[in-house]
Amino acid sequence: MRFLSQCAGLAILSLSAGPPSLMAQQSGEEIFQQKCVACHTLNADRLVGPGLAGVMTRRDRAWVKRFIMRPDLVLGSEDSIAAGLLEEYLVPMPNFGITDAEAEALIAFLGGGGGGAAAGETAAAPDVVEPATEEQILLGQDLFQGKIRFTNGGPTCNSCHDVIHDAVIGGGVLAAELTTVFSRLGGPGVRAIIGSPPFPVMQRAYLNKALTDEEVAALVGFLQQADAEQALHQPRDYGIKLFVAGVAGTVILLGLYSLVWRRRTTGSVNQSIYDRQIKST
Numbered sequence: 001m002r003f004l005s006q007c008a009g010l011a012i013l014s015l016s017a018g019p020p021s022l023m024a025q026q027s028g029e030e031i032f033q034q035k036c037v038a039c040h041t042l043n044a045d046r047l048v049g050p051g052l053a054g055v056m057t058r059r060d061r062a063w064v065k066r067f068i069m070r071p072d073l074v075l076g077s078e079d080s081i082a083a084g085l086l087e088e089y090l091v092p093m094p095n096f097g098i099t100d101a102e103a104e105a106l107i108a109f110l111g112g113g114g115g116g117a118a119a120g121e122t123a124a125a126p127d128v129v130e131p132a133t134e135e136q137i138l139l140g141q142d143l144f145q146g147k148i149r150f151t152n153g154g155p156t157c158n159s160c161h162d163v164i165h166d167a168v169i170g171g172g173v174l175a176a177e178l179t180t181v182f183s184r185l186g187g188p189g190v191r192a193i194i195g196s197p198p199f200p201v202m203q204r205a206y207l208n209k210a211l212t213d214e215e216v217a218a219l220v221g222f223l224q225q226a227d228a229e230q231a232l233h234q235p236r237d238y239g240i241k242l243f244v245a246g247v248a249g250t251v252i253l254l255g256l257y258s259l260v261w262r263r264r265t266t267g268s269v270n271q272s273i274y275d276r277q278i279k280s281t
């Protein structure tokens, strides 16, 4: 009952809200779509963070509210639930400056449908990322470093990020180094972050300059390849180089030894012949 009336209230609010940019009057679902969907699904699937289906039954309401409003404070405290989550999900959930009213709206949204109703409406990110084609990876590489411009004019990724890759020369250091982001956040997580960035700096950079689906897919493919490359290819590469250097070194040393040795044997053979000749005369 309480949820229904809250829903009705929210529906009226959002109907009368006019432009959806009026933050205070956004519905929980709108806020979720804008600020949370990059990292959370409404079902049980893990993205960057845990799937939020059933979160209102597995956690205390006050805890959820505190966590949504100040994840940094809760994570920084001795809170054992937060510590356990961080250990499992590795990335700390950023603080989005969620207000009290927004947190209430989000909680109503999360608690109500049990994920069901809400999940139906959200075209939740499919949890499998199709493997990228060779062309997509190359396109992603060119987009990442600005050899090819984004359709809607957004800034190149390497103006803020760096990635270690054979074909990409140094990028920015303003934001995280992205070489291993794929193993850290997983395909769906990376795709969600690139598609609708939850980070204010990145959000502002792509405001009204959203990437196209093809661009997102290409960048995800490129980041996956960069990750795989540094995990497998580079150490093996060093291994081969070391091995080759070792073999070459051994061959050179053996060559030197045998030269020195032959001269010494030759010397001693000559000497014995000389000695014999001396004796026979």
Ligand code: HEC
Residues within 6 Å of the ligand: 031, 032, 035, 036, 037, 038, 039, 040, 048, 049, 050, 052, 055, 059, 064, 067, 068, 071, 075, 082, 085, 086, 087, 089, 090, 091, 092, 093, 094, 096, 098, 106, 198
């Ligand atoms: C950048 C990714 C990211 C964004 C965006 C994000 N979260 Fe999170 N969230 C996480 C991670 C990661 C965790 C797990 C705890 C941790 O590692 O900090 C988490 C945990 C949670 C939890 C606790 C879940 C549980 O199982 O106890 C709730 C609730 C939550 N987030 C709600 C939200 C809401 C609401 C928003 C939008 C305002 C949001 N999150 C935006 C990454 C994110």
Ligand code: HEC
Residues within 6 Å of the ligand: 091, 144, 155, 156, 157, 158, 159, 160, 161, 174, 175, 176, 177, 178, 181, 185, 190, 193, 194, 199, 201, 202, 205, 211, 219
């Ligand atoms: C204006 C600067 C800026 C630009 C341009 C930018 N980002 Fe970001 N990005 C950030 C910031 C800031 C963060 C937040 C985390 C951090 O501090 O690194 C971030 C976070 C990320 C993350 C999550 C990193 C992690 O370790 O959790 C990914 C993935 C990402 N960006 C990909 C991209 C891609 C792909 C592009 C190009 C389409 C791009 N970014 C362009 C600033 C930027």
